[in-house]
Amino acid sequence: MAKKLDLTKSVYELTQEYPELIDIMAGLGFTEITKKPVLHSAGKIMTIPKGAKMKNIPMMNVVAAFMSKGFEFVGEMPDMAVSPGAAEEMSQALADSKTRTEQLKAYLRRLGDGEDLDAVRADFVREFGEVEASEIMKAEQELMKEGTPLTEVQKLCDIHSALFHGATTEERIANAEKEVEASLLREKAAAELKKRDSYPKKDYSDKKARAAAMEEIVGHPLYTLTKENHALASLLASFKESGDLALIPAIRELSIHYAKKGDLLYPLLKVKYGVSGPSDVMWTVDDEIRDELGTLAMETEHGDSWNARLDAVLKRAEEMIYKEQNILFPICAVNFSEEEWYGIYHDVKDYDICFGVAQEIWEKAEKCRSSKAIGTSDEIVLPGGHMTIEQLTALLNTIPMEITFVDAENINRFFNEGAKVFKRPGMAIDREVFSCHPPKIEPMVRQIIDDFRNNRRDEVPVWMEKGGRTMLVKYMAVRDKTGKYLGTVELVQDMEFAKEHFKN
Numbered sequence: 001m002a003k004k005l006d007l008t009k010s011v012y013e014l015t016q017e018y019p020e021l022i023d024i025m026a027g028l029g030f031t032e033i034t035k036k037p038v039l040h041s042a043g044k045i046m047t048i049p050k051g052a053k054m055k056n057i058p059m060m061n062v063v064a065a066f067m068s069k070g071f072e073f074v075g076e077m078p079d080m081a082v083s084p085g086a087a088e089e090m091s092q093a094l095a096d097s098k099t100r101t102e103q104l105k106a107y108l109r110r111l112g113d114g115e116d117l118d119a120v121r122a123d124f125v126r127e128f129g130e131v132e133a134s135e136i137m138k139a140e141q142e143l144m145k146e147g148t149p150l151t152e153v154q155k156l157c158d159i160h161s162a163l164f165h166g167a168t169t170e171e172r173i174a175n176a177e178k179e180v181e182a183s184l185l186r187e188k189a190a191a192e193l194k195k196r197d198s199y200p201k202k203d204y205s206d207k208k209a210r211a212a213a214m215e216e217i218v219g220h221p222l223y224t225l226t227k228e229n230h231a232l233a234s235l236l237a238s239f240k241e242s243g244d245l246a247l248i249p250a251i252r253e254l255s256i257h258y259a260k261k262g263d264l265l266y267p268l269l270k271v272k273y274g275v276s277g278p279s280d281v282m283w284t285v286d287d288e289i290r291d292e293l294g295t296l297a298m299e300t301e302h303g304d305s306w307n308a309r310l311d312a313v314l315k316r317a318e319e320m321i322y323k324e325q326n327i328l329f330p331i332c333a334v335n336f337s338e339e340e341w342y343g344i345y346h347d348v349k350d351y352d353i354c355f356g357v358a359q360e361i362w363e364k365a366e367k368c369r370s371s372k373a374i375g376t377s378d379e380i381v382l383p384g385g386h387m388t389i390e391q392l393t394a395l396l397n398t399i400p401m402e403i404t405f406v407d408a409e410n411i412n413r414f415f416n417e418g419a420k421v422f423k424r425p426g427m428a429i430d431r432e433v434f435s436c437h438p439p440k441i442e443p444m445v446r447q448i449i450d451d452f453r454n455n456r457r458d459e460v461p462v463w464m465e466k467g468g469r470t471m472l473v474k475y476m477a478v479r480d481k482t483g484k485y486l487g488t489v490e491l492v493q494d495m496e497f498a499k500e501h502f503k504n
Contacts, residue, residue: 003071003072004071004072004074005073006074007047007073010045010047011033011043012039012044015039025048027274028057028065030057101139104139105142108139109143207330208326210330211325211330214341217362218362218363219360219363219365220345221264222333224357224360225257225260226329229257229321229324231355231356232321232355233318233321235247240314248293248296252290254289255293256351256353257355258286260348261283262438263347264348264425265278265328266279266282266283267435268427269331270435271432275331279439282320284438284440287438287440289313292313296313341365342368343426345362347423347427350420380392393417400493400494401491401493402415402418402421402422402424402490403416403491404489405478405488405489406449408486408487410449411431415429421471448488452485455485458477459474459477460474461474463495469495470495471493471495472493473491474491474492
């Protein structure tokens with residue numbers, strides 16, 4: 001039986017008839033629909049076309065997403081929807097897109113089976129021509145959904161880059177023969193930017209031009225991240241020319257740059273926009289590059305094997321610069337809202353400077369920063385007494401620990417303020433805790449919380465070295481008087497004082 005949608009009905013009515021619409025719409029950007037109070041109030045008076053107009057989501061994208069899930073449309077179609085002829089074209093475009101994805105998956109499988117890269121690339125160039133970076137990510141994501149282990153996709157990440165190098169639309173724009181075209185695009189974006197005194201809206205058809213415009217805004221997160229990439233590229237080029245090992249400590253500052261991506265970009269792309277490729281693959285590659293540089297720095301024997309490993313990891317770092325500028329940043333540019341960029345800008349202030357690139361002031365973000373006034377008189381009554389919000393906030397910030405509380409639904413609910421060894425961006429509040437951890441750490445976090453939830457454990461202490469200092473990270477189950485699980489608290493404490501205290 002066909003699934004029929006009447007777009008004149010309210011969002012609430014449609015989701016009651018077809019509950020799967022909630023996930024589809026959330027993936028399109030209607031994130032509020034996942035909140036029951038919103039769905040049961042505003043959802044009863046809001047239609048999908050009205051919601052799309054409010055959130056600046058093209059109805060073409062909405063209709064295409066519904067059609068791809070087997071829905072048909074009945075009743076009067078809104079002006080923003082597509083005509084029958086356009087619907088047929090869109091249906092064919094969806095079919096073509098699936099065919100292209102299957103072709104790309106076939107090339108990736110051949111590489112995974114060990115076939116020679118040059119042979120696969122020759123077939124790719126002959127049969128396929130060019131490809132969008134987003135298509136590559138989609139193919140990788142589908143391979144993982146079909147059962148290809150994440151570790152295998154990660155191992156192939158650099159080979160994939162070599163296969164498609166020179167073939168992606170983004171890279172062709174970056175090539176010398178396309179420099180004139182790219183320059184015109186940047187000039188157009190810059191002119192629009194100056195005209196509106198804002199970063200470009202989502203009506204830019206070229207992701208690269210949109211990202212390039214943001215990279216020109218002084219203080220914008222992409223402005224800073226791009227300057228860091230330029231500085232890193234310069235360091236790598238200097239090392240390649242001189243072989244001076246004194247440059248390695250400066251190159252290792254890429255760990256700060258990678259931490260910004262890991263905390264502020266990857267989770268937002270994955271959780272809110274459903275773009276999981278960068279989080280699942282690039283994040284792990286970042287960790288591998290950082291860890292390998294750390295391991296090499298600790299080794300004293302610098303023979304042929306050591307030098308070969310160093311050359312290999314620096315090559316991966318160089319390729320990551322390309323992937324960021326041509327894949328990651330453009331994807332972020334066309335997805336993140338202006339308010340989200342403001343949040344990223346303010347969260348970045350908590351990170352150390354890397355490669356000598358200091359964060360500059362983004363005037364608009366500073367002016368538009370939303371400040372929530374904290375009451376100073378309203379009291380919170382607790383079993384052990386009562387305090388004002390001001391007093392309670394100051395007390396929690398005075399405790400010499402980094403405090404994180406995750407509720408029973410695995411949602412980040414609270415971070416205390418102040419400098420932290422483990423960064424906790426404000427944008428992570430109200431986000432699932434698992435999205436804030438790299439793929440290789442996520443299974444451990446899930447296991448700890450599952451143990452707490454099912455009363456298998458009450459606490460998990462983890463001792464580690466961080467920045468040359470001994471740290472104790474303690475995870476503890478939070479329960480009420482009846483033993484009901486309410487959430488998890490993470491406490492991070494610098495234990496250097498204890499070492500000093502117990503010295504003989």
